[in-house]
Amino acid sequence: MGAKLTQALRDREILLIVGGGIAVYKSLDLVRRLRALGARVRVVMTTAAKEFVSPLAFVSLSNEAVHETLFSATDEQEMGHIQLSRRADLIVVAPATAHLLARAANGLCDDLATTLMLATDKRIVFAPAMNVRMWTHPATQKNIDTLRSQGAYFVGPDEGEMACGEFGPGRMSEVEDIVDKIISVCAQETRLPLPRGVQQCPRIIGNDLIGRHVLITSGPTHEAIDPVRYIANRSSGRQGHALAHAAVAAGARVTLITGPVTLADPPACQVIHVESAAQMSAAVEQALPADVFIGVAAVADWRVVQADHKIKKEPGASAPVFTLVENPDILASVAKSQKRPALVIGFAAETQNLIDSGRKKLIAKGCDMIIANDVGEGSEVFGGANNEAHVIMRDSLQSWPKMDKMMLATKLVELIAQRLSPEGANR
Numbered sequence: 210m211g212a213k214l215t216q217a218l219r220d221r222e223i224l225l226i227v228g229g230g231i232a233v234y235k236s237l238d239l240v241r242r243l244r245a246l247g248a249r250v251r252v253v254m255t256t257a258a259k260e261f262v263s264p265l266a267f268v269s270l271s272n273e274a275v276h277e278t279l280f281s282a283t284d285e286q287e288m289g290h291i292q293l294s295r296r297a298d299l300i301v302v303a304p305a306t307a308h309l310l311a312r313a314a315n316g317l318c319d320d321l322a323t324t325l326m327l328a329t330d331k332r333i334v335f336a337p338a339m340n341v342r343m344w345t346h347p348a349t350q351k352n353i354d355t356l357r358s359q360g361a362y363f364v365g366p367d368e369g370e371m372a373c374g375e376f377g378p379g380r381m382s383e384v385e386d387i388v389d390k391i392i393s394v395c396a397q398e399t400r401l402p403l404p405r406g407v408q409q410c411p412r413i414i415g416n417d418l419i420g421r422h423v424l425i426t427s428g429p430t431h432e433a434i435d436p437v438r439y440i441a442n443r444s445s446g447r448q449g450h451a452l453a454h455a456a457v458a459a460g461a462r463v464t465l466i467t468g469p470v471t472l473a474d475p476p477a478c479q480v481i482h483v484e485s486a487a488q489m490s491a492a493v494e495q496a497l498p499a500d501v502f503i504g505v506a507a508v509a510d511w512r513v514v515q516a517d518h519k520i521k522k523e524p525g526a527s528a529p530v531f532t533l534v535e536n537p538d539i540l541a542s543v544a545k546s547q548k549r550p551a552l553v554i555g556f557a558a559e560t561q562n563l564i565d566s567g568r569k570k571l572i573a574k575g576c577d578m579i580i581a582n583d584v585g586e587g588s589e590v591f592g593g594a595n596n597e598a599h600v601i602m603r604d605s606l607q608s609w610p611k612m613d614k615m616m617l618a619t620k621l622v623e624l625i626a627q628r629l630s631p632e633g634a635n636r
């Protein structure tokens with residue numbers, strides 16, 4: 210397997226600036242997650258951050274020296290502070306305290322963290338964390354507007370109970386959300402526009418799905434019984450949405466057709482919201498042509514012949530009997546479409562004989578690849594964070610161990626990039 214797309218942030222360098230706040234414990238996990246996605250993470254800690262956690266914890270997790278002071282003879286000899294900010298693909302400030310935001314917004318550079326932010330030529334993602342009154346204070350809001358106008362991105366803060374006992378916005382976002390933001394920002398050009406009079410060669414981000422159109426279905430479908438009731442399933446959309454993120458990160462144009470989920474729309478994709486299998490089928494047909502189709506949605510096989518009005522429970526009457534009719538098989542239709550994508554991939558939710566059942570679906574639906582995952586009791590694949598899959602192809606089989614759905618998505622995108630021929634891109 211080519212190494213290029215194994216991980217969504219492979220070959221990316223993230224400079225993580227850690228401010229002083231209780232949320233610093235999440236930043237430790239952030240380092241772990243970014244490294245798991247292939248990124249190199251260099252950490253800069255402010256003096257206040259060191260009050261909450263020892264630099265040693267970041268050294269251990271990042272496997273890199275932690276940078277702390279502006280005037281360090283060793284650091285300057287090995288890598289000057291300008292270099293540190295320039296060689297990163299992205300700067301992430303987490304936790305971004307009110308004080309750190311204020312200093313950044315006002316161009317102060319009185320320590321290493323703020324100097325790096327002023328000297329950088331890359332985008333900055335701030336993950337604010339502070340008391341609710343500090344967050345809502347007009348001074349902080351003005352600083353945020355200033356930073357946004359300079360091209361900075363923000364993730365969060367979340368709303369909730371604060372360490373100080375108050376309730377409201379101010380909690381640092383969950384690590385998963387910060388990672389999503391980093392992936393989506395890294396999928397775009399992270400270099401800031403050049404100041405007037407400065408010239409530089411543009412950096413070319415090589416990515417294997419640039420120019421490809423990837424069409425993905427995700428989530429459950431809701432099949433109406435009457436105007437107020439429906440039949441659904443347990444799909445959360447996490448696996449399908451993770452694939453959309455991974456495909457965007459690999460440079461693809463992504464269309465995501467999703468059933469009803471509570472997840473936020475992945476950035477940088479065209480997202481089409483549908484409810485029923487029939488709507489999903491029509492949306493898929495309309496979104497073709499594509500280079501790749503990935504059916505991750507748990508599409509209902511049947512729908513109920515819908516009642517025009519709410520079915521009433523009458524005293525003494527027997528329970529209603531529903532007539533089911535078959536839904537269109539979206540995956541099979543795409544596979545035999547005149548506009549058949551170069552790669553048609555299905556997911557198979559199985560509870561037994563995963564590989565055998567997956568192989569049968571591969572043939573019956575005419576697709577090129579089936580990702581068979583075990584949704585049996587206790588697997589927690591429906592709605593959970595992890596997945597374990599067998600990737601069944603006509604000529605081979607790969608069994609992947611249990612992993613984060615995002616990791617599975619990036620591995621699958623890598624495999625897709627390998628299997629696509631260089632020709633035939635549908636822009």
Ligand code: PMT
Nearest residue numbers: 444445446447448504507508538539540555556557558592
């Ligand atoms: O959403 P999550 O909570 O993250 O869970 C992920 C998942 C378990 C939903 C996902 O990994 C998964 O297995 N998706 C496929 C679920 C499914 O419908 O499996 P199936 O074996 O019934 O269908 C096989 C394939 O046919 C699927 O690609 C499905 O999208 C497609 N299909 C099925 C019926 C139908 N009418 N039209 C279809 O296109």
